[in-house]
Amino acid sequence: MSDNFFRFHDLFAQLGLPNSPEAIAAFLNQHRPLPNDTLLADAPFWDEAQAQFIREKKLQDAPEWTQLIDQLSEALRETPDIRNAGSTCRVLALSGSLRHASFNTALARAAQSLAPQGMDIEVATLHGIPLYDGDTEAGEGIPAAVQQLKAQILNADALLMVTPEYNNGVPGVFKNGIDWLSRADMKAIFAKRPTGIIGASMSGFGTVSSQAAWLPTLKLLGVTLYSGGSVLVSRAQNAFNAEGALTDEATRKNLGAYLSGFHEFVRLSKAAKSSAQ
Ligand SMILES: Cc1cc2nc3c(=O)[nH]c(=O)nc-3n(C[C@H](O)[C@H](O)[C@H](O)COP(=O)(O)O)c2cc1C
Known part of the structure; x- marks a missing residue:
């Protein structure tokens, strides 16, 4: 049988x-x-x-x-896709905040713990990346922290950007990190990379403005953006406990559903890539 x-x-x-x-x-x-x-x-x-x-x-x-x-x-x-689609999807969740008690890093960790079966999430931050300076790049090349992050992204099947919101826009720290990466090897790092964007903020709008503000950049970088759901954690100070655990049940459920859809999206992207090779 x-x-x-x-x-x-x-x-x-x-x-x-x-x-x-x-x-x-x-x-x-x-x-x-x-x-x-x-x-x-x-x-x-x-x-x-x-x-x-x-x-x-x-x-x-x-x-x-x-x-x-x-x-x-x-x-x-199709037969070749069966093998590939069944393998684990590796996702790099990149937090755009340097703060020790960052809600966005906590959200990335919550995603890690809620990842569906078949998806592995690694959490990364932007610590150690200097401010972009064309003279530094010309004189010293790409900084080690950027090279390290590049390797982590290349090692993953997908990128999950976890963005704060500053003054209705993209935080400079996060944009600076992405700008450095674009200098490191824009095509290999970003082109056609399955990418999701989620975020947490303390206002009632939950990073809706910063997520929208990322779109022109993501378009230029050529990522394949997941748009099958959204995670906009508003009033983040009430959604996480003092240890940074995501305790708000509705947010946990929404994040789980988002990850489930994102998993399917990444899996299909992997399968399409493998059958094109
Ligand atoms: C310079 C600055 C500007 C901010 N602007 C906004 C904003 O426009 N909308 C918003 O919801 N929160 C804003 N905030 C509050 C952030 O949501 C809050 O600091 C949040 O904790 C940042 O994310 P993190 O916890 O991951 O560091 C701002 C905070 C800073 C420091």
Whole structure:
């Protein structure tokens, strides 16, 4: 009996589909390959209730269903993508604040702990990066702290920018770091890199202005921006406890849902990249 039978037996039953080994094999044969840019929930062969079930469970990151749903998604793709799409997605969450008790660094850490299965998040900051100076660059080259951050980004499949908001805009410290990186190797670091942007601020608007202010820069850098959800943590002083743990339940839920969507986005980008090679 095939592995697919053991894996998908319960999921097929839940979706109201015949779930004998033959029926599961026939379903996969009939509907494969599902294009890489189509989310499983958007596949044309589901009825409304089936699509809604898949979408809901992914959004909730329901532990008993998400892995099965991801496996079914993989099994329906082109053969080369199955292997690649199943591997872990590495994400670098880059905080744009240097503050020891930064809410944005705390948000990056919360993302790390809420990462869905199959996604590994490493947290990085901009400590040690000097102010950009063309003379420094000409005389000494790219600073070690920038080289280090470049290596961390190149080692990841995706970038998650965690931005504060200063005076309705992008904080200078964060922009300075990105400017240095653009000098280090703009194309390799940013072009087509799956990128998300989230942030926390103390006002009621939760970095909506700074996230919008990043857009022209991200466009120029050529990242592939995730726009399937948003995390705008407002009144951050009430969302985190004194130890920097994200305690606000609604924010935790929203962050989890965002990461789930971002995971699918990164996974599909990886699969598309691998099939283009
Ligand atoms: C120079 C400066 C400007 C700020 N401007 C804004 C702003 O426009 N909107 C906002 O929501 N918060 C603003 N804040 C408050 C920040 O949201 C708050 O300092 C937050 O804690 C910064 O993020 P961090 O905790 O990650 O360092 C500003 C803070 C500073 C220092």
